[in-house]
Structures are given as structure tokens and as C-alpha cells.
Amino acid sequence: MLPLTAGEGRAFNAAVMWDEQDVVLVDTGLPMMQTVIKTALEELGIPFARLNRVIITHHDTDHLGSLPELLNTATKLTVMAHAAEKPFIEGIEHLLVKIEKPIQSLPPAEKEERRQAYLKRKTVTVDKPLVDGEELPYCGGIVVIHTPGHTPGHICLYHKSSKTVIAGDATVAEAGRLQGPSPIFTVDMAEAKQSLKKLLDYEIEQIICYHGGLVNENVREQLQAVTA
Template identity: 45%
Template sequence: MADVYALEISLTHEGGHQHIYPVLIKDDQDTVLVDCGYPHFIIQLQEAAERYGCKLDAVNKMIVTHHDIDHMGCLAAFKRAYPHIEIIAHELEIPYISGLKKSLRLEQAESTLSQMPDEAKAHAEQFIAMLRSIEPAAVDKAVTHAERLPWCGGIEIIHTPGHMPGHISLYLSSSKTLIAGDVVVIEDGRLEIANPQYTLDMEEAVRSVRLLLEYDIDRLICYHGGLFEGNIREALGELIVRYASQKSIIEKELH
């Protein structure tokens, strides 16, 4: 069975302290890194990997869950530093990761700028500049839903759109581990939808959470929050019910 390590990285972002959790999957043949953090994060990744006795130059596969800056910010630099790695992403994400299309997050930020109050525009413009600075990287392998990658005992691709159209989560059946990416996050000890204000399609996001109930999960790792402690199936069900209730309330108010 492969070893799975959630690489806790602490950072200060937008005036607050937070943690992100790229994931390292490792066996005797392959070392797979899932997401790589913000720009200039190679040193932080290296330090986090070394806490588990791993070296970044052993990584030979990089799976990118989606093209947000905190997930692919240092991807191009990582590829330059370790040119042997193979980069993998969902087919819908490839145009954005490779720079063939403008980032959907950048489009979203640009489209809302004119509607913001003047006091918020300076911060929004800084965010837009940061998104524009993301360096694209070529993707070596496209994947689709239910595809099973043969590395580390088998890694199943779960297409979990909503946060982004091509967002993926990963399921390791050998250890019943679900690597969530941003399909769910942990806030105050419970599961939530990641950044609802940034989620491009909330209904899709909730359907993606519902899809996770089809998997036998003993261990759930969120990019924001790390390892979830608790009854996973119950927590996923509660999250679905919570959003269904919110939607019902909103629909009643509109009518």
C-alpha cells in the first residue's frame, strides 16, 4: 500500500494566517504530488516533504486538481526544477493551466471589479494582478472521470466540478483515501463548500459532494483544512442537506 502524506504548509495570505495541504503519495515505484501551492513555494514544499523523509526530486508525477493560484502557482517553476515530472490534469482544465485560455478565476475577478465600492477596488486590483502573473505550464496527460491511474496502487479520478469546471478529486481504493482538492474544505471542524463566493457553479458543487457518497471513504484530506476527523459519510450528508435547505429558503424569498 502506498504512503499518503498531507504536507501542511503555513502561510500568511490577505492579512490572515492559513494552512494548505498538498498531498504526497509514495510507493517503491512512484512519488506523486497533488497540487503545489502558490508561486515561489518550492522551498516550503521541500521542507514539508522532508518532515516525512521524502525528497522533491523523487516526485515523478504531479496531479493538478484545478487551475487556481494556490494549487498551481509554482507549477511551471517546479517543472523547470524537476523536468522529469509528468503533469496530469482533467481535460477541461488543460487550456487554463497551459495558458491557452484566460483563467476563469481572472475572468470572474475582472467582471466584478466595476461593481465594487471604491474602497475595495485596490485590493481587488492587487488580486487581479496576482492572477495575471501566474506562469502557465504544459500538461503532459489529460484525464477524465472514473479513469484509474496505475501508480501507487491505483488512483481513481473523480470529476468534481462546481468550484471549477474541470476540478478533480482523487480516490485511493487501497487505503480508502479521498483527496478532496477544493470540493470540500474544513471550517471550524465541519465540512463546507470551498469559498462559495468563488465557486463558479454552486449547484454543480453540491452535486459533486453528493457524488462522493458513492465512495467508501475512511480518510478524507482537504486542501484547506487537512485530515477530516469524524464520520465522513454523515458529514457529507449534512453538508448536502444544509445547502438544499439554503436553496429552498432563497427560492421561497424570490417567490
């Protein structure tokens, strides 16, 4: 887990996996958090210059945000995301329904400001589109699990050697307890809950939730509870 703290007390839990060949970062926080990421990596003993792969779980700004800055400074960085999320990350398509629920209570002018901010956000090119069930040969093996619902191309990742699921926004957590998908930020709740059931196919010792952090007690039972 790679905790990232932004202003106003906002905290995110990205993930990093590394070995002698690769350093793989999963999600990149908000825009302008490159220095935060660099510091967090170096606190783990990982030189920033070794970062060579980034996997994006989905295109929300708090996951994709600092990737453009990382690409400006990293000498060799391969960007990966699910094929269904690629057009949103690259700005070819827009998922305005994704932001309508969170902004519905705002005044009209602020609503429009948020919509325009979404439409004008920085985009990046996905170098390697991913598919469900694909195993990436990095850091002991990383399995791609397509978990649509939060967004059409949302993915979780299963790190085989540590038996860890990197959940993105497929589920949030609070005080070490899974809470399931967040209704206000999820495009299709029924699909999101159904997608979570796919995680039960894996032997999991811990789950890293981007919002809420680490869950490592009675993981299977907790998954069963939030997918019931």
C-alpha cells in the same frame, strides 16, 4: 496529507502518495513555495529528487502556484489535470468570473490589479489530461473524480488503498467538520454541491480538504449533510 505553510499564517493541505516507483504530489501551494514543499517531503523521508508526478486539482494560484518552479528543478515531472481544466492551466483560456466575487468589495484600482495578476500568472503544460472515472496505476490506485462547480475542470481523487479522498476545493473543513464548497470562491454553487454527491459512491475513511485539513469522523454522514 502534506501541510504547507506560507507567509502571513496561510496554510494549505496538499497531499502526497508514494511507493517504490512513484512519488505523486497533489497541488503545489502558492508561487515560491518550492523550498517549503521540498522540506515537507523530506520530513516524511521522501527525497525531493524522487518526485516524478504532480496532479493539479484545478488552476487556482494557491494550487498551481509553485509548479513552474518545481518544473525548473525536477528532472522528470509529469503534470496531470482534468482535460476541462487544461486550457486554464496552460493559459489558453481565462476564467475571470472566478476572481470577480472575491474582489468585488475592493477599490477599483486594486480590483484591476488582481485581474491583471490572474491574467499574467505563470502557466504550465499539462502532460496527461485526465477524465472522470479514470484510474491511475500509481501508489495503489488513484481514481479521478470530476467535480465541477468550483471550476469547470475541478477534480477530487480517491486513493484506493487508504480509502482517502483528496478533495481540493470541492469542500472546505473547519475543526474536523466538512463545510461544503466556499460560496465566494466557487463559480457554480449548485453544480459544486451536486458534484460532491459523487463522493458518496466511494467507501471513504478520510477526506483531505486543501483548506481545513483532515476529516476522519462520520465522513459519510458529514458528506450527506453538506450535499442535502
